[in-house]
Amino acid sequence: MSERLKPEPLPRRDFLGLAGLWSAAVAIGGSLIGMSRLPKPSVLPEAGRRFRIGRPEDFPDGTEEILTAEKVLVRSGPQGIAAISLVCTHLGCIVSRESAGFGCPCHGSAFGQNGEVGGGPAPRGLRWLEVSRGVDGRLVVDADREVAPGTWCQV
Amino acid sequence: MATSGTQGLRENLRDLPRNFRDSMIRHEPPVSDRSRSQAVFTNLFLHIHSTRTHVRTLSASATFGLGVAALSFFAILTGTGIALMVYYTPSTDLAYQSIKDLHYVVPTGRLIRNIHRWGAHLMVLAVMLHMCRVFYTASYKAPREFNWVAGMGLFILTLALSFTGYLLPWDQLAYWAVTIGANIAASPRELTDALGITEVFDPGGFQKELLLGASEVGQQALTRFYLLHVIVLPLALAVLLGVHFWRIRKDGGLGHPGQTHNAAGKGVEETEAKRPDAEPQKSYGLMAIVGGTSSATDDEPGTTVPSWPFALRAELLVFMACTLICVALGMAFDAPLKEIANPGVPENPAKAPWYFLGLQEMVSYSAFMGGLVVPAVTVLGLALIPYLDREPEEAGVYLGGARSPRVAWQSALFGFVLSVAAVAVPVNFGWLRSWFPDVSQLVVIFVNPGSLLMAAYAAWSLGVLARTGSTRKSAIALFTCFVVGFLVLTVVATFFRGPNWEFHWSQATWPAH
Ligand code: HEM
Ligand code: FES
Numbered sequence: 001m002s003e004r005l006k007p008e009p010l011p012r013r014d015f016l017g018l019a020g021l022w023s024a025a026v027a028i029g030g031s032l033i034g035m036s037r038l039p040k041p042s043v044l045p046e047a048g049r050r051f052r053i054g055r056p057e058d059f060p061d062g063t064e065e066i067l068t069a070e071k072v073l074v075r076s077g078p079q080g081i082a083a084i085s086l087v088c089t090h091l092g093c094i095v096s097r098e099s100a101g102f103g104c105p106c107h108g109s110a111f112g113q114n115g116e117v118g119g120g121p122a123p124r125g126l127r128w129l130e131v132s133r134g135v136d137g138r139l140v141v142d143a144d145r146e147v148a149p150g151t152w153c154q155v
Numbered sequence: 156m157a158t159s160g161t162q163g164l165r166e167n168l169r170d171l172p173r174n175f176r177d178s179m180i181r182h183e184p185p186v187s188d189r190s191r192s193q194a195v196f197t198n199l200f201l202h203i204h205s206t207r208t209h210v211r212t213l214s215a216s217a218t219f220g221l222g223v224a225a226l227s228f229f230a231i232l233t234g235t236g237i238a239l240m241v242y243y244t245p246s247t248d249l250a251y252q253s254i255k256d257l258h259y260v261v262p263t264g265r266l267i268r269n270i271h272r273w274g275a276h277l278m279v280l281a282v283m284l285h286m287c288r289v290f291y292t293a294s295y296k297a298p299r300e301f302n303w304v305a306g307m308g309l310f311i312l313t314l315a316l317s318f319t320g321y322l323l324p325w326d327q328l329a330y331w332a333v334t335i336g337a338n339i340a341a342s343p344r345e346l347t348d349a350l351g352i353t354e355v356f357d358p359g360g361f362q363k364e365l366l367l368g369a370s371e372v373g374q375q376a377l378t379r380f381y382l383l384h385v386i387v388l389p390l391a392l393a394v395l396l397g398v399h400f401w402r403i404r405k406d407g408g409l410g411h412p413g414q415t416h417n418a419a420g421k422g423v424e425e426t427e428a429k430r431p432d433a434e435p436q437k438s439y440g441l442m443a444i445v446g447g448t449s450s451a452t453d454d455e456p457g458t459t460v461p462s463w464p465f466a467l468r469a470e471l472l473v474f475m476a477c478t479l480i481c482v483a484l485g486m487a488f489d490a491p492l493k494e495i496a497n498p499g500v501p502e503n504p505a506k507a508p509w510y511f512l513g514l515q516e517m518v519s520y521s522a523f524m525g526g527l528v529v530p531a532v533t534v535l536g537l538a539l540i541p542y543l544d545r546e547p548e549e550a551g552v553y554l555g556g557a558r559s560p561r562v563a564w565q566s567a568l569f570g571f572v573l574s575v576a577a578v579a580v581p582v583n584f585g586w587l588r589s590w591f592p593d594v595s596q597l598v599v600i601f602v603n604p605g606s607l608l609m610a611a612y613a614a615w616s617l618g619v620l621a622r623t624g625s626t627r628k629s630a631i632a633l634f635t636c637f638v639v640g641f642l643v644l645t646v647v648a649t650f651f652r653g654p655n656w657e658f659h660w661s662q663a664t665w666p667a668h
Contacts, residue, residue: 039365039368039379040361040364040365041364041368041369041375044364044369044370045368045369045373045374045375046369046370046371046373049370068499068500069499071498071499090338090522091334091335091338091339091342091518091522092334092335092337092338093331093334093335093501093505094499094500094501103655104655105501105502105503105504105505105654105655105656106331106335106501106503106504106505106655106656107515107518107519107656108519108655108656108657117588118588118592119585119588119589120519120588121518121519121520121521121522123344123345123348123349123521123522123523123596123599123600124348124596
């Protein structure tokens with residue numbers, strides 16, 4: 001009872017004005033937050049990063065081959081076959097094969113024969129990628145699937 | 156009636172040009188001080204000036220015209236940029252070819268492209284020098300703190316504009332510089348990987364994806380960079396420029412000796428023009444007495460001059476000089492265009508534009524520290540300067556205050572020796588990994604020449620604070636160290652880094668390939 005008789009703390013006009021202002025602000029802010037979801041793609045546009053590299057016979061035991069377009073080195077040995085990514089783990093340049101292992105032209109990272117860090121700014125060794133055999137019998141490398149370094153895939 | 160009707164129409168037609176002009180222009184012909192001031196006062200584009208300008212702020216050494224130069228380059232870039240957009244096509248298949256067309260086929264295309272490229276370099280240079288002049292004249296002090304922060308925003312936007320523009324030609328230089336830049340955005344992974352939490356918390360990957368719209372630099376990235384470069388960033392820059400200029404005006408014009416501010420540090424209100432310490436502002440009273448070299452609102456007579464012609468003339472002069480430099484450089488030197496982007500073969504060495512080379516040098520120790528943490532801390536530190544150093548000091552005097560020049564020289568020397576050491580030690584003796592091959596990645600991230608250099612500069616600045624008890628001198632120490640360090644790293648990365656980022660005294664000793 002006494003509560004109701006008290007003078008309004010906030011004049012009615014001010015209250016309505018503020019309410020209008022805040023609902024407008026919330027509406028605009030809410031829409032903007034909703035829209036900010038837009039630039040983050042939910043599906044990456046690349047058509048998948050699996051690629052066929054050839055038949056097992058193309059990679060005889062004890063050889064290695066650099067596939068420039070795919071940016072991998074395919075190495076084949078008695079234990080199986082392995083694909084080492086040639087993308088430098090520092091900032092993404094393409095490393096080149098050197099006698100001691102791999103070297104990066106951009107900031108001089110050095111990697112050993114199996115891609116382990118040997119020097120320079122690279123925070124980790126080169127990625128080893130999964131190799132599998134496709135339905136048509138050809139080998140498939142999946143650049144999105146990393147395996148532990150030293151893993152030879154049996155195909 | 157009919158005759159007088161046609162008569163009237165004929166008169167209206169005859170007077171149309173004059174009436175149209177009178178309706179468009181609100182002031183009298185600019186033939187006297189009074190009508191020119193009226194023009195400055197009533198014209199939308201001119202009224203960013205007050206009607207009168209303090210003479211001290213017009214002397215060449217007060218500003219070296221650097222802010223106006225930055226603005227001029229921005230205007231030149233906008234004009235030439237629109238011209239380039241006529242032909243440029245933001246598609247990975249066509250971009251390179253359209254630049255080639257611009258360069259070799261389109262009439263005047265090559266010159267316009269060259270001017271755009273030179274203008275971009277010069278704008279970055281002008282903004283950096285402008286920032287130095289504002290700093291060393293203590294012009295960031297109250298009431299101008301916020302305008303310094305707005306200026307930092309402009310600085311970042313300027314760099315972002317030039318970074319996004321760099322990708323557009325889609326040549327080797329562009330592709331690899333942006334690949335590296337995007338991976339710097341992803342470099343928090345260095346830390347999250349070392350801690351083993353990337354699976355659950357991956358801010359680096361998020362940033363990279365936002366920037367590229369994909370996991371590699373491709374069409375999505377080109378679209379995004381184009382959008383940022385031609386619409387988002389220039390608009391943001393233009394709006395922020397408006398704020399910047401508005402604040403100059405509201406903060407009482409450019410800082411100059413003899414200027415006083417009220418305790419709250421607020422700029423001079425228009426209606427307060429009659430306050431004894433107020434700078435002359437536009438006011439109706441002022442309009443009537445605007446002739447001559449002084450105005451009644453000015454406490455020291457003879458210190459202000461009409462903005463038209465004095466300030467406008469100076470600005471026009473700077474603009475013309477900037478245009479001339481751009482055109483001359485554009486005629487003499489072609490903007491580079493390498494081979495078309497090849498994602499399989501990096502440029503060697505792949506160098507960013509000069510103003511990012513200092514960063515690239517630090518990135519070659521650790522991408523995360525050198526590429527993100529050091530720049531972020533630097534930008535934050537710069538932005539906070541006016542709030543950390545609030546000592547009153549007269550604005551507009553270079554290194555005013557006893558012993559400030561000495562602090563600056565000592566800091567320059569300190570900054571030089573340490574930054575040279577930060578390059579020389581790793582070049583000659585290697586770094587942690589060469590000494591302790593099994594050292595933990597976390598140590599490599601945090602203990603590297605770049606972060607040590609930053610820490611040493613901070614320590615030096617705190618030392619100056621302890622020694623002199625002056626936050627201004629401490630700020631001078633820090634700022635000077637950073638400027639010198641930036642210069643040294645930039646020079647090293649520009650001239651002394653060759654293939655594989657190896658150190659070479661001259662390009663002649665680069666291995667042939
Ligand atoms: C796009 C970049 C920029 C443009 C076009 C620009 C333009 C200008 C102009 C025309 C002036 C008038 C005085 C002069 O010419 O020196 C000015 C003053 C000023 N600028 Fe900038 N500026 C830019 C960036 C910056 C940056 C990076 C900072 C510092 C972080 C900054 C801080 C200031 C301050 C504090 C003033 C007032 C100085 C005084 O009162 O003496 N500006 N700016
Ligand atoms: S990208 Fe390989 S060392 Fe930097």
